[in-house]
Amino acid sequence: MTDSVQHGSAVLVHFTLKLADGSTAESTRSNGKPALFCLGDGSLSEGLENHLLGLPVGGKAAFALETVHAFGGVSPDLVQYFSRRDFIEAGEPDIGAIMLFSGMDGNEMPGVIRETSGDSTTVDFNNPLAGQTIHFDVEVLEIASVLKTRNADPVS
CATH class of the missing domain: 3.10.50.40 (Chitinase A; domain 3)
Structure with missing residues (x-):
């Protein structure tokens, strides 16, 4: 010590x-x-x-x-757009929900669902x-x- x-x-x-x-x-x-x-x-x-x-x-x-x-700071590069079809298995996500996504390196990353509009779902990977x-x-x-x-x- x-x-x-x-x-x-x-x-x-x-x-x-x-x-x-x-x-x-x-x-x-x-x-x-x-x-x-x-x-x-x-x-x-x-x-x-x-x-x-x-x-x-x-x-x-x-x-x-x-x-x-x-x-x-908040990076606009960490805001991504997904097709709503990408969420069929998990179900329609609620705005504000935190979901885990698999990165290209296989690691999981938390993302916050910010908006769902038309066929697009906005996910924010910035730290909350x-x-x-x-x-x-x-x-x-x-x-x-x-x-x-x-x-x-x-x-x-």
């Missing part, structure tokens, strides 16, 4: 994400299940990591991240929090050092 959050730390945290209107977008406190992140693995934005650096176990921080430092300032409330529960190992050649 280390004294404070550093680059390469594995950090167990409770967090609440709020939007500008004060509504809660997500909270680990509501389900009692903290989240585990590893700083430097690319899962967190640099802006968020910078606010966590130096916090001790039990440390709390409240801050806001602008769009560019949170979930990024993209384009918004996010207010964070974070509490560090545990910190561990993560050692990066290299593949070693076997000794003969």
Whole structure:
């Protein structure tokens, strides 16, 4: 265990994400299940990591991240149009529904159904929090050092 959050730390945290209107977008406190992140693995934005650096176990921080430092802006390239026939097996999707789609690489991607008009269904693959300032409330529960190992050649 280390004294404070550093680059390469594995950090167990409770967090609440709020939007500008004060509504809660997500909270680990509501389900009692903290989240585990590893700083430097690319899962967190640099802006968020910078606010966590130096916090001790039990440390709390409240801050806001602008769009560019949170979930990024809304990209029109991530809005796609599908034929309504593509949804025959799943059934007519409701506006606002989140559905999983298979990407070209075989990975699943969530998309939000934005509109159905004529034979076209509009699906938005932007993060639902993209384009918004996010207010964070974070509490560090545990910190561990993560050692990066290299593949070693076997000794003969």
